Amino acid sequence: xxxxxxxxxxxxxxxxxxxxxxxxxxxxxxxxxxxxxxxxxxxxxxxxxxxxxxxxxxxxxxxxxxxxxxxxxxxxxxxxxxxxxxxxxxxxxxxxxxxxxxxxxxxxxxxxxxxxxxxxxxxxxxxxxxxxxxxxxxxxxxxxxxxxxxxxxxxxxx
Amino acid sequence: xxxxxxxxxxxxxxxxxxxxxxxxxxxxxxxxxxxxxxxxxxxxxxxxxxxxxxxxxxxxxxxxxxxxxxxxxxxxxxxxxxxxxxxxxxxxxxxxxxxxxxxxxxxxxxxxxxxxxxxxxxxxxxxxxxxxxxxxxxxxxxxxxxxxxxxxxxxxxxxxxxxxxxxxxxxxxxxxxxxxxxxxxxxxxxxxxxxxxxxxxxxxxxxxxxxxxxxxxxxxxxxxxxxxxxxxxxxxxxxxxxxxxxxxxxxxxxxxxxxxxxxxxxxxxxxxxxxxxxxxxxxxxxxxxxxxxxxxxxxxxxxxxxxxxxxxxxxxxxxxxxxxxxxxxxxxxxxxxxxxxxxxxxxxxxxxxxxxxxxxxxxxxxxxxxxxxxxxxxxxxxxxxxxxxxxxxxxxxxxxxxxxxxxxxxxxxxxxxxxxxxxxxxxxxxxxxxxxxxxxxxxxxxxxxxxxxxxxxxxxxxxxxxxxxxxxxxxxxxxxxxxxxxxxxxxxxxxxxxx
Numbered sequence: 001x002x003x004x005x006x007x008x009x010x011x012x013x014x015x016x017x018x019x020x021x022x023x024x025x026x027x028x029x030x031x032x033x034x035x036x037x038x039x040x041x042x043x044x045x046x047x048x049x050x051x052x053x054x055x056x057x058x059x060x061x062x063x064x065x066x067x068x069x070x071x072x073x074x075x076x077x078x079x080x081x082x083x084x085x086x087x088x089x090x091x092x093x094x095x096x097x098x099x100x101x102x103x104x105x106x107x108x109x110x111x112x113x114x115x116x117x118x119x120x121x122x123x124x125x126x127x128x129x130x131x132x133x134x135x136x137x138x139x140x141x142x143x144x145x146x147x148x149x150x151x152x153x154x155x156x157x158x
Numbered sequence: 159x160x161x162x163x164x165x166x167x168x169x170x171x172x173x174x175x176x177x178x179x180x181x182x183x184x185x186x187x188x189x190x191x192x193x194x195x196x197x198x199x200x201x202x203x204x205x206x207x208x209x210x211x212x213x214x215x216x217x218x219x220x221x222x223x224x225x226x227x228x229x230x231x232x233x234x235x236x237x238x239x240x241x242x243x244x245x246x247x248x249x250x251x252x253x254x255x256x257x258x259x260x261x262x263x264x265x266x267x268x269x270x271x272x273x274x275x276x277x278x279x280x281x282x283x284x285x286x287x288x289x290x291x292x293x294x295x296x297x298x299x300x301x302x303x304x305x306x307x308x309x310x311x312x313x314x315x316x317x318x319x320x321x322x323x324x325x326x327x328x329x330x331x332x333x334x335x336x337x338x339x340x341x342x343x344x345x346x347x348x349x350x351x352x353x354x355x356x357x358x359x360x361x362x363x364x365x366x367x368x369x370x371x372x373x374x375x376x377x378x379x380x381x382x383x384x385x386x387x388x389x390x391x392x393x394x395x396x397x398x399x400x401x402x403x404x405x406x407x408x409x410x411x412x413x414x415x416x417x418x419x420x421x422x423x424x425x426x427x428x429x430x431x432x433x434x435x436x437x438x439x440x441x442x443x444x445x446x447x448x449x450x451x452x453x454x455x456x457x458x459x460x461x462x463x464x465x466x467x468x469x470x471x472x473x474x475x476x477x478x479x480x481x482x483x484x485x486x487x488x489x490x491x492x493x494x495x496x497x498x499x500x501x502x503x504x505x506x507x508x509x510x511x512x513x514x515x516x517x518x519x520x521x522x523x524x525x526x527x528x529x530x531x532x533x534x535x536x537x538x539x540x541x542x543x544x545x546x547x548x549x550x551x552x553x554x555x556x557x558x559x560x561x562x563x564x565x566x567x568x569x570x571x572x573x574x575x576x577x578x579x580x581x582x583x584x585x586x587x588x589x590x591x592x593x594x595x596x597x598x599x600x601x602x603x604x605x606x607x608x609x610x611x612x613x614x615x616x617x618x619x620x621x622x623x624x625x626x627x628x629x630x631x632x633x634x635x636x637x638x639x640x641x642x643x644x645x646x647x648x649x650x651x652x653x654x655x656x657x
Contacts, residue, residue: 010323017329020333027351031348032346035617036612036617037613039608039609039612041348042350044339044608045336045339045350048335048336049336051332052329052332052333052336055329055332059329073586077382078382082377082382083582087374089551089558090557090558090571090575090578091572091575093558093562094558094572097562097568109558111551113377113554114547120547128551129551132552146563
């Protein structure tokens with residue numbers, strides 16, 4: 001690691017906070033400000049964005065000056081497979097719930113998230129999927145009566 | 159006596175068959191998730207929020223409360239038996255509890271934890287019954303400036319008491335507020351930060367944020383390194399405490415209860431801080447501090463009492479002021495709002511059955527927990543052998559159906575997926591997600607009271623300092639901020655969290 005950046009974690013955090021603060025400030029400027037007596041919708045957010053920028057700057061400076069005491073940040077340690085598959089599982093559920101219905105959407109999302117583990121075994125995953133689909137049907141449709149079809153229109157449901 | 163008739167009302171509500179059932183479900187679920195590492199009360203309550211739609215408000219709150227304090231019990235079981243704290247508040251219990259178990263005194267440690275928790279829970283419930291109504295009456299006289307000051311104090315205190323960098327925690331609070339006020343402005347109807355997406359007009363769904371950050375983010379984090387869980391479960395024998403044991407635990411239980419009750423009321427306090435504080439105090443005042451960490455029964459009794467008392471009294475600011483002191487209480491407020499109840503000082507007077515019913519149910523719930531935990535210990539132990547890779551796909555499934563059923567809106571599901579990634583990134587950058595959630599909940603209220611106060615004072619910001627109560631609250635907040643930023647205090651604070 002270069003000597004200039006002592007704590008990459010804090011530098012990244014500070015940078016992200018500054019970027020977010022600028023975004024919020026930019027969006028707030030488009031809103032009516034009002035006055036101190038009658039604050040418009042933009043007044044409070046702009047104040048907060050300023051505060052956030054200040055905090056981001058302080059974190060950034062701190063990251064340049066002070067050494068990181070915790071475990072170092074490493075890109076290799078990030079579980080890309082888990083990150084991608086768990087997110088995908090949720091997105092697939094969102095895409096599938098209307099056209100496919102609860103059964104298939106739930107099954108797909110449980111199976112996809114099971115794939116995220118390095119201990120993935122096909123029989124276990126299939127069993128889990130079946131278990132969860134049955135449970136979802138029993139609890140959410142039978143017991144709680146959620147207005148959700150088990151089979152969506154794409155699968156011949158209604 | 160007023161309080162007696164109130165408690166009578168409370169027990170009549172809590173003892174109805176339906177509410178007893180939900181109380182039981184709550185503490186059972188709480189114990190379950192407390193036992194299972196990697197699944198905490200925040201994620202569980204967020205998952206169950208949608209289910210509480212169909213319940214009457216009292217039953218919903220009774221169940222959710224049961225999950226929270228039930229988790230404190232369950233977490234200690236795993237801490238003692240396999241040195242793996244199920245909840246962050248049981249981290250210190252593992253220090254001496256596991257050592258006791260290795261010396262063949264697992265039963266005694268478990269019984270100590272259960273008895274200490276029961277005693278502390280009962281006392282804290284009584285405190286809640288005694289102090290909440292007068293506090294609510296006091297709060298009724300609060301004007302907008304006082305509320306604003308109180309919320310600022312709450313947010314600052316939660317930052318000060320959190321572990322990790324104060325600056326980052328503050329930034330998380332501010333970011334949380336900004337996310338919280340997204341959506342239509344209440345006064346003018348102008349959409350803010352919506353990027354012209356209609357689904358964002360009502361703001362970001364709280365359940366999507368909470369489940370994404372605490373549920374999914376946590377799962378991704380846990381999948382980083384999948385260790386085989388050590389299943390070296392210690393055998394449980396002999397639940398009975400000797401007379402000598404009793405003599406040893408009386409002091410720690412009493413001190414832990416007092417400490418936990420006090421810290422629980424503080425914003426950001428609650429169960430975890432109470433248990434840490436209790437352990438260090440017991441170690442400090444003990445005549446034989448070298449026994450700590452080697453199976454000292456005091457090291458189990460104190461923190462276990464403290465975390466349960468803290469969990470209980472953290473309901474006080476939520477029920478009387480409508481201000482959450484930790485993420486779980488933020489979710490409780492979410493549950494109340496879903497039910498159409500505005501949390502605040504009026505709840506005590508306008509909904510006495512709700513208020514007193516919850517309080518009475520806590521005592522009943524604590525009693526159930528003692529019954530659940532001691533005889534059923536074998537079942538809980540067996541649950542520990544459920545491996546994480548079997549568990550987490552189910553959690554993902556629950557999160558999906560849970561967040562969808564809040565509004566029957568697909569957008570919330572996608573938002574949750576995004577917040578899952580955000581939650582993981584935050585953890586990686588060592589930013590605490592809890593202050594973000596608190597800011598998110600308090601944000602809209604904070605803005606409303608600020609605007610109202612400024613309107614009343616005709617734009618004079620001095621209004622916050624000319625009114626004695628709001629001035630002292632803000633000064634307190636400032637003092638808390640200065641204190642935690644001082645290097646010397648920061649050092650001891652870091653050490654306290656390390657211990």
